[in-house]
Amino acid sequence: MALLNSFASWLMTKRMHQIELFMKYPHEVQNEWFRKLIESAKNTEWGKKFNYTSIETPEQFAERVPLQDYDSMKPYIERIRRGGQNILWQTEIKWFAKSSGTTNDKSKFIPVSEESLEECHYKGGKDMVAIYCNNYPETEIFTGKNLALGGSHFIDTYDNYESYHGDVSAILMQHLPLWAEFFRAPDLSIALMSNFEEKLDKMAKATMAENVTSIAGVPSWMNVFLKHILEISGKKSIKDVWPNLEVYFHGGVNFSPYKENFKDLFGKGNIHHFELYNASEGFFGLQDQKKSSELLLMLDYGIYYEFIPRNDLNNKNEKTIQLHEVKTGQNYAMVISTNGGLWRYQLGDTIKFTSLNPYRFRITGRTKHFLNSFGEEVIIDNTEKALKIACEKSNSSVNEYTVAPVFMEGNKSGAHEWLIEFEKSPEDLNYFSEVLDNALKSLNSDYEAKRFNNFVLRAPIVREIKTGTFYNWLRQKNKLGGQNKIPRLSNERKYVKEILAMK
Numbered sequence: 001m002a003l004l005n006s007f008a009s010w011l012m013t014k015r016m017h018q019i020e021l022f023m024k025y026p027h028e029v030q031n032e033w034f035r036k037l038i039e040s041a042k043n044t045e046w047g048k049k050f051n052y053t054s055i056e057t058p059e060q061f062a063e064r065v066p067l068q069d070y071d072s073m074k075p076y077i078e079r080i081r082r083g084g085q086n087i088l089w090q091t092e093i094k095w096f097a098k099s100s101g102t103t104n105d106k107s108k109f110i111p112v113s114e115e116s117l118e119e120c121h122y123k124g125g126k127d128m129v130a131i132y133c134n135n136y137p138e139t140e141i142f143t144g145k146n147l148a149l150g151g152s153h154f155i156d157t158y159d160n161y162e163s164y165h166g167d168v169s170a171i172l173m174q175h176l177p178l179w180a181e182f183f184r185a186p187d188l189s190i191a192l193m194s195n196f197e198e199k200l201d202k203m204a205k206a207t208m209a210e211n212v213t214s215i216a217g218v219p220s221w222m223n224v225f226l227k228h229i230l231e232i233s234g235k236k237s238i239k240d241v242w243p244n245l246e247v248y249f250h251g252g253v254n255f256s257p258y259k260e261n262f263k264d265l266f267g268k269g270n271i272h273h274f275e276l277y278n279a280s281e282g283f284f285g286l287q288d289q290k291k292s293s294e295l296l297l298m299l300d301y302g303i304y305y306e307f308i309p310r311n312d313l314n315n316k317n318e319k320t321i322q323l324h325e326v327k328t329g330q331n332y333a334m335v336i337s338t339n340g341g342l343w344r345y346q347l348g349d350t351i352k353f354t355s356l357n358p359y360r361f362r363i364t365g366r367t368k369h370f371l372n373s374f375g376e377e378v379i380i381d382n383t384e385k386a387l388k389i390a391c392e393k394s395n396s397s398v399n400e401y402t403v404a405p406v407f408m409e410g411n412k413s414g415a416h417e418w419l420i421e422f423e424k425s426p427e428d429l430n431y432f433s434e435v436l437d438n439a440l441k442s443l444n445s446d447y448e449a450k451r452f453n454n455f456v457l458r459a460p461i462v463r464e465i466k467t468g469t470f471y472n473w474l475r476q477k478n479k480l481g482g483q484n485k486i487p488r489l490s491n492e493r494k495y496v497k498e499i500l501a502m503k
Contacts, residue, residue: 015130019288022299023358027324034058034304037337045087046076046343058322062306062344067318067335069346070108077109080341083161088341089113097168097280099483109165110280116340120301121172124283127298128249128276131288136246136272141213144244145185148173149203149217149225151482152194167482168280169217185210196481204229212242218252219262220400221481224471226265237267245269251276253485254363254384255293260397261423277363280483281347282338285361297359302339307332310350313367320344328353331379333367350379369489373405374414374456376447378440380488386439393435394426400470400486404496406461413458419465419499433462465499473499 022029038061042052050065066072076087077096085092088111095117096109112121133139151167153174164171170192176184184191186206193199208229215222226238235241248262248271255275262273275293277285282303285295297305306320310331320335334347348368351361365380372378383403391397399421406415418436426432437460441448450456470486487495 015127016134018300019127019131019296023296026297026299026359029299030304030323031058033300033302034061034337037302037304037339040090040339041088041341041343043086044090044341046341058304058306061337062320065344067320067344067346068342069348073342073345077111080111081109081156081163081165082158083163088343089115089339091115093341094163095171096163096165097171098165099168099280108280110168111341112168112171113340115302116282116338117171117175119339120282120303121168121278123301124276124278124286124298125172128274128286131286132247132249132272132274135288135290139246140244141246142183144211144213145183146214146216147185147203147207147210147212148191149215149222149481150191152192152199154194168278169482185212197475199481200225200228201232204232208233208241210242211244213244214247214249215245216249218483218485219250219255219258220253220485222248222250223258223261223265223399226262230265238265239267239269239271243269245271247272247274249274249276251278252483254380256384256388257398257401260391261399264423279347279349281336281342281345282340284334284336288360294354294360294362297361299359304337306335306337306344308335308346323359326353326356326359328356331364352381365489369487371403371405371416371489371491373407373491374450376444376450376457378416378444378447378489382440382444382447383488385443386436389439390426390432390436394428394432395424396426396432397423399423399467402470402486402488402490402495402499404490404493406493413454413456415458416460417493417496418460418462419469419496420462421465421467421470425464429462429464433460436460436462463500469499469502473502476502 038052038055041047055061055064080087080093081096091113093111093113095112097112099108099110148169150169150173153164153166153170156163156165173188173191186203190199190202190206193202203225229238229241233241238245250273255273275287275295277295283298283301284303285297287293288296305323307326308318308320310333312318313333326332329352331350331352333350336345336347337343346367348366350364350367352364353359353361370377370379387398387401401418401420403416403418406417408414441451474480474484
């Protein structure tokens, strides 16, 4: 196993040369992928509609092809799900990554071509390991197994035509080569189970005796899984269960609110945390530095990037800028064109570049998930940082939370109502609320202005809710596991009312 570990580590680090090339020549690499994508799709229905044959520059592309979202692309995608081909992409597409993002009733079905599977999703997974091995050459992760907590997939039948949909993690597991099974746990028959709670129990029992050296999954669900492992094993920490565990690969939600929880779960011993940014639509960023969670924008995955300045979103003259035009410290909404057939697709995420050489960034929120009922323009990045400050000062930790407005009534000012499920409750909830409020004021000048003398916004209403409430709410909606997430911010009270109404 030691020899195998050395060989695998060496093989992975060979990829570092290519990563260094796109870091050195980012604009050339992006222009090359732009040309490849346009050339590949010129004879598709979409390519003919927008005359891709005559598109020679990114400027022409932006002028000719309108910005898209899922609703505008859905009619094309639905035809592909029912057997139509050469519509958005040149090769056959039979797999679709089902994405709900948060708890929206409407699901999205993102086409997954063979090219996007191999050149984007799998490449991202390989690079995740390659960068990790490069940063930690003494690693021994290949002496054991990786445990990935994912979703499930299903068959759709339309007039004798079959296509498939599921969580992107399940699609990746289903298509892994046979040799890769040697490095993962548990068996696919368990890993792809659709009943999350049953899968949780069987995964725990099947992997407790394995030599697990790395784990991967969304922090919210991994948190639930690891607690279950400790519950049935009787152990005090995960290190007692898997003594050789050395790294946790995580993405999907901001890790900051969960950091203290995992520190307690892992117990003594140095376990590395490695952040990544992937979604149903593609793989976009990886942590490439040991001591910084900033993400390196991955530029050779078959994705062409454009960006919309956050302040220009939803304007009549909404326009994109190219990679070489972005600046540090500004929020941008991401727009992608991919080798899976998404064209000028608004991803729904906002990022802020921290470096332009190479291009590194932080995820700051969602374009549709923010608080602006009173002109306060609070984004997820604000609430996550404020919570971190409040937790540190009150010696507490948060498991899950959601925030919604309390609208003005009569002469009464508005407010933000926080529903928080604490992992470790503060001794004084009023003190916690005060620190949270002051932290938000320091982070967001619009919020601070609206809070002045309580004219527009009064102090936040912070409610501690019982442990397991969010989990049970998601269970009622049949949204356990996978990429389902708690909606952090909303400008309506739908989610808050549903949660408060639960017994």
